[in-house]
Amino acid sequence: MNPSAKHEVIGITDVVKRVPGVAKKLPHILDGLRQVYLRKATTPTGLAWAFEKAVQKNPSGTALLYEDQKFSYDALNQWANQISYYFLSIGAKKGDVVAVMLENRPELIATILGLAKIGVISALVNTSQTNKVLTHSINLVKPIALVAGQETQDAILNIREQLDLKADRFYWFADQDTQQDAGKAPTFFSNLAEKISAYAKFNPPTTKHVYANDGLFYIYTSGTTGLPKAVIFSNGRWTLAYGTYGHILNLNADDVMYSTLPLYHATGVVVCWCGVIAGQAAFAIRRKFSRSNFWNDVQKHNASAIGYVGELCRYLMDVEPSEKERQHRVTKMIGNGMRPNIWNDFKQRFGIEEVLELYASSEGNIGFSNLFNFDNTVGFSPLPYAIIKFDKETNAPIRDKNGFCQKVKTGETGLLLGKITSRSPFDGYTDSEKNKAVIFKDVFKKGDSYFNTGDLVRDIGFRHAQFVDRLGDTFRWKGENVSTTEVENIVADYAKISEAVVYGVEIPNTNGRAGMAAITLKAQQSLDEQDLIQMANQFKAELPAYAVPVFLRIQQQVETTATFKYSKNKLKEEAFDPEACNETLYVLLPGENQYCEITPEIFKDIQASKYRF
Structure with missing residues (x-):
């Protein structure tokens, strides 16, 4: 189906042709739907309930793979139980919140699971956040404690005086296999690996008292208010994903799901992981995505399925073809944002049979999944x-x-x-x-x-x-939602800038929209080379990498509507074309540490995809 041809639609005949493929999954799908809909408000449900069921069915099966570490369902469950009992010992109760800020690794999985067993909500903090944005995100959810990884400790230490937390509620995991070596925590933190070591490993009774309306996660999403919003993700909603996406994926105990997606996002921590738990399969995670190591990891972990977002797919398509990209058993993938212009090419190049594209949002109540395996549809x-x-x-x-x-x-x-x-x-x-x-x-x-x-x-x-x-004041870049107001506030903090209007613009052969800021300077001010360096450094320090403006446009005056809203449509249309804008334009090219002026030659090279943004 050509996505640009609006008259091409899916009819009943098209669906009937796909029924045999769906029929193979039907028993698993029906089992999932039964677990979703045949429950009452007081029926135990959610992540911890489902995981403990998986432990009963496949205790010695592999639950988690990370680098050279391997955890069975039983071992991971016992580790999580120790975390549960420790937090119960300090008075944590159902409905409390613990801020969690670790990169993708086993300690993060065990912490989320341990907290879920006692009905404590994990606020999954974006590990890219720093300074004011990070302070806001943590204080917003009023946590009783914070669990940080060594890899994020500096960001926490920088703002510790601004956090509404007791001094003894800052916990820490060393950046290593803490099951083997707990490490030594900095003075300001309590070493959680040491704290939990003496606690029981059997299931806490609290799991049976976690219900659909009880909170599971806070997931942060960008919005029009400028700072991240915390969206409550309930156990009931997790169970809905588990019973639908999780069972449609149709994994079993022999399968391995490989995901490099950040686990502070719902695609990774909900969609990918719930599919794993539904089939008592293994979850292979990596700290961060690496295009050069992707297929090496797929082979190493013997993955049969992968989690994705559209940008990840484009990165893999950009890599020079190799034998390894076909030497695997991956036949299915689940995620969102697969672009129509690479959909078929991706499947053919990497041997993928099923793209379970889906549509969902952290805060929304509507979801779509590609159950019938059509191309170019959510x-x-x-x-x-x-x-x-x-x-x-x-x-x-x-x-x-x-x-x-x-x-x-x-x-x-x-x-x-x-x-x-x-x-x-x-x-x-x-x-x-x-x-x-x-x-x-x-x-x-x-x-x-x-x-x-x-x-x-x-x-x-x-x-x-x-x-x-x-629509609205967000755009998507690098697989992340970017709040224009948040970026506008940070950009306007630069000493010489009076006002900033941020919007997304398209770069050929990339997914989503790159950030562009139209800025007006304060009276009698101009930008020199030192400013172009300092702006890049300041924006990188205050914003996640994906939110740093790629383009700048110097305006004499900002256009507004009658209600004083920024007029962005014309700015988006003119984008970063020097001829269309007739104003000074700058770009932060990949790998550079300062903005440079966009010349006709640089514009031509960007259009020709000579830079990898």
Whole structure:
């Protein structure tokens, strides 16, 4: 199916042809759906419940692989139990929050699992955050404790005086195999590996009292307010993913899922891991993605499935072909953001048979999954949703004479809304005012409520959709959502800058949009070479790497609307083209530590993909 051809849609005949492939998974899928829907409000559920079930079924099977470390289901479970009992000993109780800031490694998995067993919510802090943004993220969720890795200790130490935590509640894991050697914690931290060593290894009774409405994670997402928002991810919602995505993936005890995705994001910690647990398979993780080592790791861990986001796929396509990229048993992959222009080429080059593309958001109540294995679609959704007509100029739905929204026709693009029901609830943000902003009421009739995803999708028939674009003040780059307001605040902090407008622009042959800032300088100020170095250093220090503006545009005056909102449409259209802008433009080229002016030659090279952004 050509994604640009709006008239090409999925019909019942197309679906019938795919039924034999789905039928093979049907017993597993039905088992998953049964576990999701045949439960009451007081039925034990969630991550810890599902993991303990997997331990019973496959105690000696491999649960986790990392570098040269290997943990059975039983061993990982016992480790998590010790963490559970330790936190119970300091008074932690269901509903409390612990901030967790470790990179992908076994200690992170064990901590999340141990806290889940006692109903304590893990606030999964983005390990790229520093300074003001990090302070905000931690204090926002009011944690009773913080667990950091040695790899993130400096970021924590830099802000420790600003954190609302007792001095004895800062815990630490050495950056090594702490099961073998606990290491020595810095003065300010308590060594958690030492603390837990004397505690029991059997399952705590608390797992049986964790229910669907109890919180599991806080996952941070960018938004229009400028700083990260903490989204509550309940155990019930995790179980919904487990019973759907997890069972559709159809792994078994012989399978290995390899994922380099950060485990502070839902795609890694929810989608990939729940598929592993559903099949009592092994979860092979890596600290960070490496394009040069990707297929080496796949071979090393004998992976049969991989987790992905679109940018990861493009990076793998950019690598020179090698024999190793076909010497593996990977036939399926799960994730989101696979671009239509590489979808078929990726499958053919790497021998992938099934791309389980999905659509979901950390805060949303609607999900799609590519159950029928069509190309170029986020898949099918059984949940109630609507795709409505939307005016991008007014940034509002198009309503009829009665004030109700209108659904698009098959083949057309509109705004995706998820209907809020008891089976598809909206768990929401920590801030109730933010919840009001994303809920549409009286959409098709008086009294109904829908969650506004902020995403434009195309209705391609038979309850399938195709992702088109994101609305509002976020854009996606390097597999991350970037808040324009957050970046605007950091950029405007630079001494010579008066105002900044941030937006995403497309670079040929990349996924998502790169950040660009149109800046106005303070009176009598100009930029010299030292500024171009200092700006790059300051932005890198204050922002995650993916949020640092790639392009700068020097403006005399910022255009605003009548309501004093920034006019970004024209800026996005002109992007970083020197001829279109007629203003000074700068770019932070890959590997450089200062911005340089965009000349016609540099612009031509960017357009020709001579730089790897």
